[in-house]
Each structure stands twice: as structure tokens, then as C-alpha cells.
Amino acid sequence: MKTWRNVLLLLAVLVSVNIVAKPKIRIIATGGTIAGVSASSTSSAYTAGQVGVQTLIDAVPQMLYLADISGEQLVNIGSQDMNDQVWLKLSKRINELLNKEGYDGVVITHGTDTMEETAYFLNLTVKSNKPVILVGSMRSSTAISADGPGNLYAGVAAAASPNTKGRGVLCCMNNRLIYAKDVIKVHTTDVATFEAANAGPVGYVYNGEAHYFTKPEALHTTQSEFDVTNLEKLPQVGIVYGYANCSPLPFQAFVDAKFDGVVLAGVGDGNFYHEVFDVAVKARQKGINVVRSSRCPTGPTCLNGEVDDEKYEFVAALDQNPQKARVLLMLALTKTRDWKQIQEYFKKY
Template identity: 50%
Template sequence: MLFQKSKHTLFVFLFALAGAVQAQAVKLPNVTILATGGTIAGTGATSTTTVGYTAATVGVQALIQAVPEITKVANVSGEQVFQIASENMSNEHWLTLAKRVNVLLSQPNVDGIVITHGTDTLEETAYFLNLVVKSRKPVVVVGSMRPSTALSADGPINLYNAVQLAGSQAAVGRGVLVAMNDQIHAARDVTKSNTTTADTFRTAELGMVGYLQGGKPFFYRDVTRKHTVETEFDVSKLDVLPQVDVAYAYANVGDVAVKALVAAGAKGLVHAGVGNGSLPAKTKPALVAAREKGVVIVRSARVGQGIVARNGEANDDQLDFVVSDTLSPQKARILLMLALTKTSDTKDIQRMFYTY
């Protein structure tokens, strides 16, 4: 009798344990990995090849299989959206990616998305998505500085961290995030700051938003600019974005670039000025003429940090120019493209630059 009771007790315990394990498995978040190529999917000739490697050669399933620990923290699925080095990222790629992200996030069985990406334009893709994703669910963009074949490749741990972050309730409603080198950055402000080192992604003055440690995200500041569901931009019916280009300023610069870009059909121009977005004497007439033709001009700065002051280095009210606030030239270009899908009114566009 005692033996039978012991058997029954053991059976109940094992049944309860199996149920607990199954319940734990069910509770894992569902994270979809969208792969776009880049160094994280790259391979080199040897294990010490960290420059001169070939990007975008490893498929999404191989990336997932290389980090089996991921399956312990999320129910992971993968899609190969495209397979390119990120210097080849285009407006068309962005629209395709954004639409796929929005479709997936509208599904109840998707809790978050990770996008693997080359680092060269990672910050731009992240900011574009930050403006057009229509969900509060986490979207995390991740890459690596060393190819998958390198000694101490940073791709596997970055991907593991990104999946943890995308499946975390703590990341909900924080906009698009970048997870690199155990750090969490906001898409609007992060930038690649070094050509080759693993700690290249920085938010220099405003600071990163958190850390990833021990498989958990720790957030220390909020993102105050509007993003994702709070924006007015909708790409669901867009197949093309307005042409917006960047004209870079430097000592002895002239008007050739501005005139060429306008002649090539630019609807908007971001002037990456020196200092506080200053307008060189040889360039200013071409910018004024472009505005008179209907091209929207945004005064930005090449220095990387700080606010471009409206009516500071130029009389923006008189010239009918827009200033970029703290956005880098490459991110100002993104916002201006999306703004031009809504309006050509410079006052309204200036509002957007102070909002997003």
C-alpha cells in the first residue's frame, strides 16, 4: 500500500513537473528574425579575417542555428527579406522591409521582431522604421562588426541579446531599438562612430537608453520624441519615396553638387553644413535658387552633435529653409523624404523636425 502511494505521489509530481515545463515553453515570446545581409551574415577567408571579408553570404537559418541558446529564450522563426551589404540599401528595400514588419506585427502570434543588418547604414534603416512602424511591439535592429567566421565574432552574442530584447515586455512602446555590444540605443540618436571596432555604435551626447546584461534589458532613460504609432507617416500604399539628397559642405566648396542634385530631380536637399549649419558664400545662391524652384532645403550640420539653431547661421524665415534640429544629415534626409509624402509646406515640415 505504501509503495502504491509512493508511486502515485511520484506520478503526480512528474506530471506537475512536465506541465510546468510545458507552460514555461508556452510562455516564451514569439520573435521573428528578418535577415537583410550585412557583416553579421558575412564570411572571411580565415578566422583572423576581420577586414576584406565578404558580407551577406550566410542565410537566416544558418544564423539562427549558430546560436542554439536562442531557442531557450524565444520561439524563433526566420525570414530572408533580402541579402545585401548595407551600403546597397535603397528606398525600395526600406519600403519592402517596413511593410513586412507591419504585417508581421499585426499578427497576434508575433511578439517582437529582430532585423539583422549591415552596420554601414544600420542607423538609417532603424530611424526609417522608427518613423513608419505601426506597432508598440519591440523592433530591434542588430548587426556585427566581425564576420561570422572570425575569432571572437560579435554576431552571435549580439543576435542572442537582440532576441532577448525583442521578446521583452520592458521594450514595448520604446520605438525601434539598436542592440549592439551589450548596449541598447534609440534609433533616432544612435550612429556608427568607428570604422571597425566592436563598440562603434554610440549615442554620444544624449546617451544610450540601456544595457543588456545576464539576458535582461535594463533601461535608464526614455525616448521623448514621437515614434512608431505616434507618427503621421503611412507607407502601406507607397511604392516610391521622393528623391532627397545630401550636399556636403567643406572648405572651398562651391555650388556644383547642389546644382547637379537639383538637375537630377531632387525634391528636397539636406545641406550638411559646417559648424552650426553655416551656408558657404559660393553655395548659398544655388540653395536659394533651388528653393525658388520648389525644392525644400533643410539646413543640417556635419559635426555630428548639437542643435542646428533656426535663424542662427542663416535667416531661415526669410529663405524659407528648414533646420534639422539634432538630426544628422543622413537621418534628416529620411525625415524629409517622409515629410514630402505628406506636404511641401516648410512650416509644417519644420514642425515635423521638432516632433520626430
């Protein structure tokens, strides 16, 4: 017992004098509430994307005990303005950092509005088994009890942990770790806004250490067949929201604009209002891929359930919500337009 204590003490000393190298972690800042500023520390009104990456790092000096930290500012926007070009730039940069520049992990500061979509896109396009963690905040940097610094510290702790390797992309918010495939935003303002409604969180960060319960089942990162290395743009895919007495005009607008695909945020098990259904059938006849998802926050959109997908050549989103189904359909369309093959992608990813 005494021998092990001596070993641990020696390791602690070596780390403190940098003889044992700490993990090399790069923080990529994209803006969001974590970089937001408000006129009042008690106001819910703020402007996102005002604080730079070095200011975020300087606010959490405790991170330096966990890793060798450096940062870069990719963009500085509210995540409501996240777009395909930033996704492509971000994915390519992460691949450079992890595969060419020797970094051990990447932490991305991001707005919460579209964090789940960015996380899923990266989960399918990053080509490394090293940790990639997205963090954000629900309170601006100038708010009372701002949650950004704590989330950033926990995200770095997760990225620096050898336990995180090989798990794909994760979100770390409110000390919870959630896989990119499962994470969804469930509350407009609460700091506990992120959940994995169908699967639950997969781990947590406590005392600067990441702990996990499960490993991911779906394919991701190095197992993914999607590659954006040479892509300058992504296929155009829109989402149509379903409701009672739903107008077919939004779906028809995507068809008229010659979009490559349309995702239906359908009612119940991905069902269509009859006028929308007719437009969807015509869209397939024109070669536009149609994915059925659901506006329900939990549960799958079943293949060949109430809708005969085989007959109409629709794709069932299975356990993906509309916004993530859009991400997967865009990437699928970079490989094929065969609806059967696209359905296989939804089964694997």
C-alpha cells in the same frame, strides 16, 4: 519568502515544458557583416551577406530559451547597398508580422554602415508598440571572436522583454540599447561603434534581460503620422557635404535632376559656403525643400541661428544628422511641401 520562491520555480517549470508560451519572435535577415564570410579568420577583408538566416539562428541555440524563434530572408546585401525599396518592403513586412500574424517582436539583422538610417525609417513607419530591434556585427561570421552571435542573442533578449514594449525601434550592439532617433556609427571597425552622441545609451542587456534607464521623448511608431502602406517609392532627396571652398556643382546637380529635396551637411551650425548658399536660395525658388544639418557629430543645427531660416524658407535639422535628416525629409515630403510644416516635423520626430 518561501511562497515567492515556489511560484518562481513553478513558472520556470511551466516555461520549460512550454505550458507558458514564450514570446513569438521573428528574425528578418537583410545581410551585412553579421552574415559575412572572410577567407581568413584574422583578416579584415570579407564579403558581406553570404550566410542565410537559418544559419544565423542555428549558431545561437541559446535564443530558444528566450523565445519561440523563426526567421526569414528579406534580402542578403551589404548595407552600403540598402535602398528605398528595401526600406518600404521591410517596413510593410514588419507591420504584417506584428499586426496581422501575431508576432510579439521582430529582430532585424543588418549591416552597420546604414543601420542608423534603417532604424530611424522604421521608427517613423512601423505601426506597432511591440519591440523592433536591429542588430549587426563589426566582425564577419568567420572571424575570431565574431560579435554577431552575441549581438543576435542580446537583440532577441531585448525583443522578448516586456520592458521593451512601447519604446519604438532600437539598435542593440555590444549589449547596449540605443533609440533609433539617437544612434550613430562612430568608428569604422570597433565593435563598440554605435553611440548616442547627444543622449547616451538608454539601456543594456545583461544575463539575457533588457534593462532601461529612460523612455523616448520624440514621437515614434504608433504616434507617427507617416504611413508607407500604399507607397511604392519615396521622394528623391540628396545630401551635399560642406567644406572649405565648397563647389556648388553637387547641389546644382540635384537641382538640375529635379530632386524633391536637398540636405546640406553644412559646416559648424549648418552653414553654407557662399556659392552653395546662392544655389540653395535658387532651389527654394523652384520649390525644392532645403534642410540645413551639420557635418559635426554632436550638437544641434539651430533654427534661425547664423542663417535666417525664416527669410530663406530653409528647414533646420535641429538634432538630426544629415543622413537621418534625409530620411525624415523624404517621409515629410510624402505629406506636404510646406517648409513650415516640415520644420514642425523636425521638432516632433
